[in-house]
Amino acid sequence: MAGTLVSAVIYGNDIRYFSNLLQPFKRYYITGGIVKKQDAKYKVSDYQFSWMLHNKTLVEECVEPNPPLLPCTFEFTKFEDLFRFANTENVQTVVVTAFATKEQNNGCTTRGFIVVNEEKKPMLLTLWNEFEQNQGTQLANSIGNANVIIGMKLKITTFNYLSLTTKPGSGLLINPPTSEANALKDWYNANKEEIAELIQQMAYKDSSKLLPPPSSNDIISVANALNTLKDVKTAWITGKINLSPRQQKFWFEDGL
Structure with missing residues (x-):
């Protein structure tokens, strides 16, 4: 069921008042809040206003045995x-x-x-x-x-x-x-x-499971990486590694 997306703000000591009252994925009846015109750069939808809730605002949970699914969609990365x-x-x-x-x-x-x-x-x-x-x-x-x-x-x-x-x-x-x-x-x-x-x-x-060998399309040369990494944070590169002749110890620390 679609609805109107609106932002609501709680300030100061009222945050603690509402901390256990408002829970994710539940619906509520709310009355007595302050409605004000929303600055365009903070709008979360076409709705022109935002709400401010305070300790005089009445909030009552809408009890539903089977709450509706969220009306929004998410895009996930594999x-x-x-x-x-x-x-x-x-x-x-x-x-x-x-x-x-x-x-x-x-x-x-x-x-x-x-x-x-x-x-x-x-x-x-x-x-x-x-x-x-x-x-x-x-x-x-x-x-x-x-x-x-x-x-x-x-x-x-x-x-x-x-x-x-x-x-x-x-x-x-x-x-x-x-x-x-x-x-x-x-x-x-x-x-x-x-x-x-x-x-x-x-x-x-x-x-081998977390970082299997990349496909050829994902591999670039070191020369191309110098330009690509200006816009892309990571890349697979192909090249040769030369270690300096100085005596130096190498180590790896396992985190878990």
Whole structure:
């Protein structure tokens, strides 16, 4: 069911007031908010106004045994194409494994998860700080539920050959009511034994699965890369490596 897309803003102490009242994927009856003309550069749709909610605004949940599917659509990037971006992309995955929370040297907290989709390429997803504390806790506490997540504006890194991580501006939707999410959960439940074997084999650290040899169309010369990389963040290049004759130790640190 289509509707009107509108932005609503909550300020100051009212944020805490609404923090547990408004939940994703639910519908509400709202009255008593402030409606104001929206600046054109902040508009999210053709609707000309935005709302401001405050502690005098009345909010009542619309109780629905079977909430409708989200009226919006998402465009997702395949795992096999992530190397093309190495910056930010949107993905849809099932969370299958949770690691322990880690305290980083810079005072940040992280938690790693193994995620997978129909491509059967388990991959590491690292949640940082508030993502680790909020969505990470929820996912870890319900790890057996085959939670489907949509990760928006995630950063793609070459840690563990290829992995995903949150960054400021990222977004995570847990079990969104979409037909695609329902189909992915059904797929996982039908293939969970095979996925469990891949996790047991640590396929999320296997370069042959995460970064298989590129096709000839994806390989460019070093000379062409100098121009291409001005606009494209990553590229496969072909060439020869020469090491300097100096005595130097090389090392590699495994992150998990």
